[in-house]
Amino acid sequence: MKKQYLLAPGPTPVPPEVLLAMAKPIIHHRSPDFIPVIQQVRADLKWLFQTSQEVLTVAGSGTAGMEASISNFMSPGDKIIAINGGKFGERWLKIAQAFGVVPIEVKVEWGNSVDVSVVADLLSKDPSIRGVYVQASETSTGVAHDIQKLAALTRERENTILVVDAITALGVINLPMDAWGIDVLITGSQKALMIPPGLAFIGVSEKAWKLQTTAKCPRFYLDLKREKDNLLKDSNAWTPAVTLWIGLAESLKLMRAEGLDKIFARHARLAQATREGVRGFGLEVFAKNIPSDAVTAVVSPQGIDGQAVYKNLREQYGITAAGGQDQLKGKVFRLSHMGYADVFDVITAVSGVEMVLTRLGYKEKPLGSGVARAQSILIKE
Amino acid sequence: MKKQYLLAPGPTPVPPEVLLAMAKPIIHHRSPDFIPVIQQVRADLKWLFQTSQEVLTVAGSGTAGMEASISNFMSPGDKIIAINGGKFGERWLKIAQAFGVVPIEVKVEWGNSVDVSVVADLLSKDPSIRGVYVQASETSTGVAHDIQKLAALTRERENTILVVDAITALGVINLPMDAWGIDVLITGSQKALMIPPGLAFIGVSEKAWKLQTTAKCPRFYLDLKREKDNLLKDSNAWTPAVTLWIGLAESLKLMRAEGLDKIFARHARLAQATREGVRGFGLEVFAKNIPSDAVTAVVSPQGIDGQAVYKNLREQYGITAAGGQDQLKGKVFRLSHMGYADVFDVITAVSGVEMVLTRLGYKEKPLGSGVARAQSILIKE
Numbered sequence: 001m002k003k004q005y006l007l008a009p010g011p012t013p014v015p016p017e018v019l020l021a022m023a024k025p026i027i028h029h030r031s032p033d034f035i036p037v038i039q040q041v042r043a044d045l046k047w048l049f050q051t052s053q054e055v056l057t058v059a060g061s062g063t064a065g066m067e068a069s070i071s072n073f074m075s076p077g078d079k080i081i082a083i084n085g086g087k088f089g090e091r092w093l094k095i096a097q098a099f100g101v102v103p104i105e106v107k108v109e110w111g112n113s114v115d116v117s118v119v120a121d122l123l124s125k126d127p128s129i130r131g132v133y134v135q136a137s138e139t140s141t142g143v144a145h146d147i148q149k150l151a152a153l154t155r156e157r158e159n160t161i162l163v164v165d166a167i168t169a170l171g172v173i174n175l176p177m178d179a180w181g182i183d184v185l186i187t188g189s190q191k192a193l194m195i196p197p198g199l200a201f202i203g204v205s206e207k208a209w210k211l212q213t214t215a216k217c218p219r220f221y222l223d224l225k226r227e228k229d230n231l232l233k234d235s236n237a238w239t240p241a242v243t244l245w246i247g248l249a250e251s252l253k254l255m256r257a258e259g260l261d262k263i264f265a266r267h268a269r270l271a272q273a274t275r276e277g278v279r280g281f282g283l284e285v286f287a288k289n290i291p292s293d294a295v296t297a298v299v300s301p302q303g304i305d306g307q308a309v310y311k312n313l314r315e316q317y318g319i320t321a322a323g324g325q326d327q328l329k330g331k332v333f334r335l336s337h338m339g340y341a342d343v344f345d346v347i348t349a350v351s352g353v354e355m356v357l358t359r360l361g362y363k364e365k366p367l368g369s370g371v372a373r374a375q376s377i378l379i380k381e
Numbered sequence: 382m383k384k385q386y387l388l389a390p391g392p393t394p395v396p397p398e399v400l401l402a403m404a405k406p407i408i409h410h411r412s413p414d415f416i417p418v419i420q421q422v423r424a425d426l427k428w429l430f431q432t433s434q435e436v437l438t439v440a441g442s443g444t445a446g447m448e449a450s451i452s453n454f455m456s457p458g459d460k461i462i463a464i465n466g467g468k469f470g471e472r473w474l475k476i477a478q479a480f481g482v483v484p485i486e487v488k489v490e491w492g493n494s495v496d497v498s499v500v501a502d503l504l505s506k507d508p509s510i511r512g513v514y515v516q517a518s519e520t521s522t523g524v525a526h527d528i529q530k531l532a533a534l535t536r537e538r539e540n541t542i543l544v545v546d547a548i549t550a551l552g553v554i555n556l557p558m559d560a561w562g563i564d565v566l567i568t569g570s571q572k573a574l575m576i577p578p579g580l581a582f583i584g585v586s587e588k589a590w591k592l593q594t595t596a597k598c599p600r601f602y603l604d605l606k607r608e609k610d611n612l613l614k615d616s617n618a619w620t621p622a623v624t625l626w627i628g629l630a631e632s633l634k635l636m637r638a639e640g641l642d643k644i645f646a647r648h649a650r651l652a653q654a655t656r657e658g659v660r661g662f663g664l665e666v667f668a669k670n671i672p673s674d675a676v677t678a679v680v681s682p683q684g685i686d687g688q689a690v691y692k693n694l695r696e697q698y699g700i701t702a703a704g705g706q707d708q709l710k711g712k713v714f715r716l717s718h719m720g721y722a723d724v725f726d727v728i729t730a731v732s733g734v735e736m737v738l739t740r741l742g743y744k745e746k747p748l749g750s751g752v753a754r755a756q757s758i759l760i761k762e
Contacts (some may be wrong), residue, residue, distance in 0.1 A: 028392060196625075
């Protein structure tokens, strides 16, 4: 017998209440039984997104949400700023190119947050730029970008929207959509929302809806206007992923019961304890300036392959963490503390890392030194 | 206490084995635990589609599969024949228009199957037609089209593909993709595959893959080539809907154990019993020539609103059937016998209809006359 621990940045663990709700006999999406589910989800997603606008739900991965944020608001030839500081930042460029949208790349060295003044300069020089596309949390590097400052740049411009991929940020850190002026806010089901993958969520501001009316990129399945028109009638454009919606309704109840402030504070504390925990064991956090509170990328120590850490965590201790992606493969490993995560998930992560690295020959610090540092954070109220 | 019976044409009931498999703690889609799931699903989908080609799975509704079948194989300006004999046939036109593809509409009166000679004429007059798009089973009317005959028209043409929406047909009737020469075969999860909505499946022939290389419609999330390249490495382009895949693996095991011949024979028998059952009660089946074995649309008797039948089935007897859509609203009601369906689902449907219509004032035939006719079919081996 080996117990399994899922500490990867998505899918994240699903609470048992949610698993059981999804295991009930399926119901029909146009039956009266499903309408209260839609109504609750509508209201709770507005609460979670901190917006008075409708939040659209589509069956698809987070990438479907990212595609929708380009195809719904841009026309071929339109210019956008694509902030690229990791694997998910890169994706903006690829999607834009697929749709004939012209990305102006703001390349950010992996591990860094974007220099907002670079974006400000580009915007002030070119009034035709129609969108700024950015990750709130770049999952591949464990780095956050300063969304509030970016929103301050776009909110005064009539025809420029700020599009935020918050797939590993919404429900982790504070991203008040309306208060900051985020125009398109995207998340996915399998992260802080604590349900299995298969749903993407998109909040859309009034400004973005206005741009949508003239945006000419082709869209059908991911046409957000059609979704909105249906949602206003407590319905869906296409057959929704019923079981995932039912799980979502359940997990949103859990989130409501905890409250946004406590959710953000919990993630901040778990993230800080993880960062301090690995530092206490002599390791370096990959994020240079603003670390993500969803996932911590840890630099693998000199002479030890990050992929070996990731593999041994799983094989020796049943812990599924994540390795590095692309240029970071072998250089980092990543620990998630997002969603259904608490004190002893951090303790498990840090102590597992200590044991695996020690077995791989790491001698910088003794066992328990990272755990002790994490505990010193976690013991505080 | 009122027991619930789901007899709508999707979502269809999910077998308890499948619900329980999906209720297990979630696993990571890049962990070694998930690879056997991918491998089994790959093999079993080839078996189900009767093809040697890879079958692609995307997170999305059936409409996502329909969109992929246009955006992956066509360029703006390309001409396709869109066979439109119902609500889903209409969708070809809408998707084509959204992508700048030019649909030549073959309008088929609702209730009829397409006249194949009309398609043959159009094809012979215009060698530039690049695709024929059709439903194997039009869910809104309960009508099937003759796919084998249509495939005979396209299979000798090098640059014309046959695209079949088999969302309510695959796993119901025999549609041997390779043997008949179907180029793109689409289905969804929530029908005969007996799992919840949220996955679309697309089988693609060699001829269609060849066309894909020059097809210029924009696509990213639904890029099937990217899905195929990943699938060949037992991976996915984007985060897959893990729990639905796990349910799928379980339901494909059930289907394999039954065998294709028996699955088709069971559906044929249940469909025939349903049709004969309602006829035995004096009602008319809406399908004029080839009825669908997935769903039976029944004409509501003179003076009785089809929506009232649908509503009373649910309110009085806990049976979720389906009403009519668009122009058929109020004129028909629909009974599904697809997927996890057996003898007593048909008996439930026919007897429920008898009781509801009798309570609504229908006096043509006595209670039990339809049931007796259905039984006379179902009693045969």
